[in-house]
Amino acid sequence: xxxxxxxxxxxxxxxxxxxxxxxxxxxxxxxxxxxxxxxxxxxxxxxxxxxxxxxxxxxxxxxxxxxxxxxxxxxxxxxxxxxxxxxxxxxxxxxxxxxxxxxxxxxxxxxxxxxxxxxxxxxxxxxxxxxxxxxxxxxxxxxxxxxxxxxxxxxxxxxxxxxxxxxxxxxxxxxxxxxxxxxxxxxxxxxxxxxxxxxxxxxxxxxxxxxxxxxxxxxxxxxxxxxxxxxxxxxxxxxxxxxxxxxxxxx
Amino acid sequence: xxxxxxxxxxxxxxxxxxxxxxxxxxxxxxxxxxxxxxxxxxxxxxxxxxxxxxxxxxxxxxxxxxxxxxxxxxxxxxxxxxxxxxxxxxxxxxxxxxxxxxxxxxxxxxxxxxxxxxxxxxxxxxxxxxxxxxxxxxxxxxxxxxxxxxxxxxxxxxxxxxxxxxxxxxxxxxxxxxxxxxxxxxxxxxxxxxx
Numbered sequence: 508x509x510x511x512x513x514x515x516x517x518x519x520x521x522x523x524x525x526x527x528x529x530x531x532x533x534x535x536x537x538x539x540x541x542x543x544x545x546x547x548x549x550x551x552x553x554x555x556x557x558x559x560x561x562x563x564x565x566x567x568x569x570x571x572x573x574x575x576x577x578x579x580x581x582x583x584x585x586x587x588x589x590x591x592x593x594x595x596x597x598x599x600x601x602x603x604x605x606x607x608x609x610x611x612x613x614x615x616x617x618x619x620x621x622x623x624x625x626x627x628x629x630x631x632x633x634x635x636x637x638x639x640x641x642x643x644x645x646x647x648x649x650x651x652x653x654x655x656x657x658x659x660x661x662x663x664x665x666x667x668x669x670x671x672x673x674x675x676x677x678x679x680x681x682x683x684x685x686x687x688x689x690x691x692x693x694x695x696x697x698x699x700x701x702x703x704x705x706x707x708x709x710x711x712x713x714x715x716x717x718x719x720x721x722x723x724x725x726x727x728x729x730x731x732x733x734x735x736x737x738x739x740x741x742x743x744x745x746x747x748x749x750x751x752x753x754x755x756x757x758x
Numbered sequence: 759x760x761x762x763x764x765x766x767x768x769x770x771x772x773x774x775x776x777x778x779x780x781x782x783x784x785x786x787x788x789x790x791x792x793x794x795x796x797x798x799x800x801x802x803x804x805x806x807x808x809x810x811x812x813x814x815x816x817x818x819x820x821x822x823x824x825x826x827x828x829x830x831x832x833x834x835x836x837x838x839x840x841x842x843x844x845x846x847x848x849x850x851x852x853x854x855x856x857x858x859x860x861x862x863x864x865x866x867x868x869x870x871x872x873x874x875x876x877x878x879x880x881x882x883x884x885x886x887x888x889x890x891x892x893x894x895x896x897x898x899x900x901x902x903x904x905x906x907x908x909x910x911x912x913x914x915x916x917x918x919x920x921x922x923x924x925x926x927x928x929x930x931x932x933x934x935x936x937x938x939x940x941x942x943x944x945x946x947x948x949x950x951x952x953x
Binding site for chain 2: 561563586587588589590592594596598599600601602603604613614617618619646647648649650660663664667
């Protein structure tokens with residue numbers, strides 16, 4: 508594949524709900540191995556943007572390409588393309604009726620039609636990457652902690668061997684003491700070269716992990732650049748206010 | 759009994775996920791067979807179809823009638839249970855590339871059927887009770903036999919008490935069986951299993 512093609516390209520993406528504009532022409536690109544972090548106050552369309560990217564929410568207009576294949580083209584087999592887009596939800600959404608291991612293997616056996624035995628090997632390697640010990644493999648989601656659930660959810664996405672991982676506020680539903688273990692895993696994956704697009708409010712984490720920050724406000728990217736630059740010298744008032752508000756909240 | 763459950767699952771699922779045509783057909787079946795009294799359904803199958811030259815033997819009339827009726831009731835338990843599954847389950851299934859069909863089959867239904875289970879068992883117990891209606895089309899089931907016995911010897915208290923006890927025993931066996939399944943279906947950490 509041509510290495511000049513970005514893994515993800517979004518062009519002039521628009522979405523409104525009931526007359527309210529949520530995304531008002533978003534453009535972005537993520538290259539192979541890059542990690543970009545999306546920041547912004549609540550309710551400005553960050554989650555909508557991620558969901559539009561894997562078409563769980565259908566955009567009103569605009570185009571999205573994954574490795575050069577246009578997802579927004581009606582003839583594209585979106586189910587096939589979604590296998591290549593790892594998605595991590597704020598509230599985990601593990602399959603309640605399946606064990607930890609089955610949560611990770613089901614996509615492999617049912618969607619990719621990989622034989623059970625091989626699927627378990629792939630799942631084992633994914634679970635190892637997120638530091639889930641095999642003593643938890645036969646537990647059900649209701650029997651493990653929030654941090655463990657989110658790490659299993661990450662493994663479920665990773666096992667599909669995605670070209671990019673999308674994280675939608677992956678630690679917002681967690682108790683403060685469990686946030687660290689999940690961010691650590693995301694950081695390790697990102698450092699190891701996993702192309703990632705992350706929505707988060709964890710500024711320290713953003714600073715450590717991001718190649719570029721994208722700040723969204725009123726449905727548009729209003730500021731973007733290397734994290735050090737954006738933090739040290741935010742151009743827009745709203746970005747200053749946002750950074751200040753997060754820091755004051757954390758004390 | 760398993761067929762009525764399967765019909766219930768199929769009808770309930772069709773009414774949630776089917777396209778306009780499938781949903782319409784499933785809804786029509788459910789409206790009809792929940793609307794008609796069971797007795798009338800049986801008579802319609804037995805006498806109604808014979809007008810079109812189709813003769814359904816009494817036993818099969820009863821079987822078909824009960825399946826349609828019971829399945830229609832079952833479908834509403836299943837439909838309600840499907841509706842109660844959190845949208846996140848569906849989003850997660852689609853996010854790993856499942857088709858709608860795979861999502862429903864592997865993720866939604868296994869959870870929905872568990873939620874509908876107690877309602878389903880209730881309906882299956884009714885199904886045993888309905889069987890006493892099969893006599894209208896001439897099936898020699900327990901109720902009909904007991905009535906005949908009673909008209910010969912005229913001992914209503916003894917004969918019907920015996921019948922009641924037989925039904926009670928049958929239902930009790932079923933209840934114990936259902937309890938066993940309920941325990942097997944329980945998801946550790948979520949549902950409280952009866953010790």
